[in-house]
Amino acid sequence: MIEYIIGKPTELSPTRLVLECGGIGYEIGITVLDYPKMQEKEQLKVYIHESIREDAHVLFGFLSKESREFFRLLIGVSGVGPNTARLILSSLSVAQLEESIATGNDSMLKTVKGIGGKTAQRIIVDLKDKIKTIEKSLSPTGLPAMESQYQDALAALVTLGFAQVPTQKVLRKIFTGQPDISAEDAIKTALKML
Numbered sequence: 525m526i527e528y529i530i531g532k533p534t535e536l537s538p539t540r541l542v543l544e545c546g547g548i549g550y551e552i553g554i555t556v557l558d559y560p561k562m563q564e565k566e567q568l569k570v571y572i573h574e575s576i577r578e579d580a581h582v583l584f585g586f587l588s589k590e591s592r593e594f595f596r597l598l599i600g601v602s603g604v605g606p607n608t609a610r611l612i613l614s615s616l617s618v619a620q621l622e623e624s625i626a627t628g629n630d631s632m633l634k635t636v637k638g639i640g641g642k643t644a645q646r647i648i649v650d651l652k653d654k655i656k657t658i659e660k661s662l663s664p665t666g667l668p669a670m671e672s673q674y675q676d677a678l679a680a681l682v683t684l685g686f687a688q689v690p691t692q693k694v695l696r697k698i699f700t701g702q703p704d705i706s707a708e709d710a711i712k713t714a715l716k717m718l
Contacts, residue, residue: 526572526583533568539614541585543570552585553606556614561587575606584610594618601650603643612636619690625651674699676707677714686718694718 529552531545538559541552552570554562562568570585571592584606586592591613598609612621615636624632625648633644674695681691694717698710705713 526574528569528571529585530567530569533562533565536562539610541568541570543568543585550583552583553610554585555591555610557617558585558587558591573606582606586613588618590618594621597651597654598647601647603646608638611638617689619687619693622655623689623693624648625655628652673705673707673710677710680707680711681714681718691718 529543529545529550531543531550533541534544534549535542536559538556539554541554541562542549543552544550552572554570568587570587571589573584573586573592573595575582575584584592584595586595595606595609595613598604598612599606604612612633616624616632620632623629628648630641630644630648633639633647634641639647677695678688678691681695682688691714694714695710697717698705698713702710
């Protein structure tokens with residue numbers, strides 16, 4: 525098994541990369557979301573998933589282990605092949621997928637071309653227990669002060685230009701670990717994590 529390849533990108537398109545390593549050019553399927561991060565790089569480290577079939581030996585590459593692991597989870601779902609999994613990861617970030625699966629929101633998955641209601645539901649059912657459960661809200665009742673601090677911190681970070689879903693995830697971690705943290709301190713901590 526190939527864990528990763530470090531090499532020089534010699535050809536690059538939104539779905540395909542040729543990575544030269546040791547005089548060999550490896551053709552690797554990539555996601556559209558990873559493509560912009562690969563542009564104008566002299567050297568890349570790409571985490572590999574090998575798909576070996578009777579008629580082909582195909583490599584899929586990802587810039588993070590997390591994306592590769594999510595790809596592997598997706599292809600473990602009945603009816604989701606490697607190309608469909610790559611299409612899903614080209615349309616939605618890992619954070620968006622985690623949020624969609626954890627909350628049972630199939631509408632986000634159905635925005636991906638070729639994913640219908642049944643497949644979206646199957647992905648949610650099969651993967652819900654396999655990913656970290658993301659709480660929908662920290663404390664809608666019982667701790668109103670914490671909820672207020674959380675909302676203030678979230679609003680400030682989104683205003684600064686951070687994407688909402690990853691920001692929510694980071695703030696949940698912060699407030700779960702330190703329920704009495706102030707909004708200002710939560711923002712400072714989140715800025716280091718985002």
